[in-house]
Amino acid sequence: MRWDALFDDLAAQGTALEQAELAAEVAERTRGETGRIGLVDRTRAAVGLELQILVRGAPALTGRLARAGADWLLLDEPDRRETLIASAQVVSVRGLGRAAAVPGSAGVVESRIGFRQVLRAVARDRSRVRIHLADGSVRAATIDRVGADFVDVAIQLPAAPRRSAELCGSELLVIAAISAVRRSV
Numbered sequence: 001m002r003w004d005a006l007f008d009d010l011a012a013q014g015t016a017l018e019q020a021e022l023a024a025e026v027a028e029r030t031r032g033e034t035g036r037i038g039l040v041d042r043t044r045a046a047v048g049l050e051l052q053i054l055v056r057g058a059p060a061l062t063g064r065l066a067r068a069g070a071d072w073l074l075l076d077e078p079d080r081r082e083t084l085i086a087s088a089q090v091v092s093v094r095g096l097g098r099a100a101a102v103p104g105s106a107g108v109v110e111s112r113i114g115f116r117q118v119l120r121a122v123a124r125d126r127s128r129v130r131i132h133l134a135d136g137s138v139r140a141a142t143i144d145r146v147g148a149d150f151v152d153v154a155i156q157l158p159a160a161p162r163r164s165a166e167l168c169g170s171e172l173l174v175i176a177a178i179s180a181v182r183r184s185v
Contacts (some may be wrong), residue, residue, distance in 0.1 A: 004163060006055055008140060009021035017042075021162040022134070024103070030181055034144075038151060039068075039087055039090065040068060040070060040087065041070070042071055042093075042096055043065065043087075043093070043096070044068045044097075045097075046065050046068070046095070046096045046097065047065050047066070047067060047068055048064065048065065049064065049065055049095055049096070049097070050062070050063065050064055050098065051064075051065050051091060051093055051094065051095040052089040052093070052095060053073070053074070053075065053085060053089070053092070053093050053094075053095040054093075055086075055089050055091060055132070055179045055180050056086055056088055056089045056090045056091060056134040056179050056181045057089070057132050057133050057134040057137070057179045057180075058089075058132035058137045058179045059182065061075055061077065061083055061085065062077065062078070062082070063075040063076050063077035063078060064076045066082070066136075067120065069113050069114065069115070070113065071086065071087045071088065071114050071115045072084055072085060072086060072087055072115050072118055073085040073087060073090070074118075077182075080185050081179070081182050081183065082182070082183055082184075083180050083182045083183075084118055084119075084122070084181040084182075085179070085180045085181055086115055086138045086175075086178055086180070087115075088176070089134055089178075089180070096103070115144055115175065115178075116148075119143060119146045119151055119175070119178075119181070120146045122143050122181060122183070123143040123144065123145060123146055126142055127142070127143075127183045128140070128142055128156065128183065129141060129142070129143065129181050129182060129183045130181075130182045130183075131143075131153065131173065131180075131181050132178070132179045132181075132182070133161065133173065133177050133178060133179060134138075134178075134179050135177070136179050139153060139155060139171065139173070140155070140156050140157075141153035141154055141171075142154045142156065143153050143181075144170070146175075149160055149174060149175050149176065149179040150172050150173060150174055150175060151172070151173050151175060151178070152170060152171075152172055153170065153171055153172075153173060154169075154170050155168040155169050155170065155171055156168065176178070
């Protein structure tokens, strides 16, 4: 009988050790998977949610996340404005929840549409925009063209249409300095 108790005790210790090893392996794998999740994965899972986004050089932005690209977010604000946000300038996001999209699961086309490509689309439609820069300054402008790492803009008087007489000049802005581009719908 003493032998039975000894073997039962050894079996219980073995089972406990196996469970502890399994728990440690699961925890390690979970940490590893979490380490692969990026901002784009967290925000892609939040499309459709109301978020508050703090961006360098811009006021806190609040609205429904309409789209999330490889390096940009598109926020529909309640005052009928769309705001294109450079992910590199995001400081914090509230309202995400804990969900995340699978890393690298974005479609081929979606993963290729970068901030520059979206800026080119804004330039093509000649929208009047307010460009918030990381230093806190703002430009009321129309994007004329988008280069590899810059945009050329036509600076406008406040509330004036884009006509030669209403322009205050032109300026080259470095894309890396752009935090957000707002336009009215």
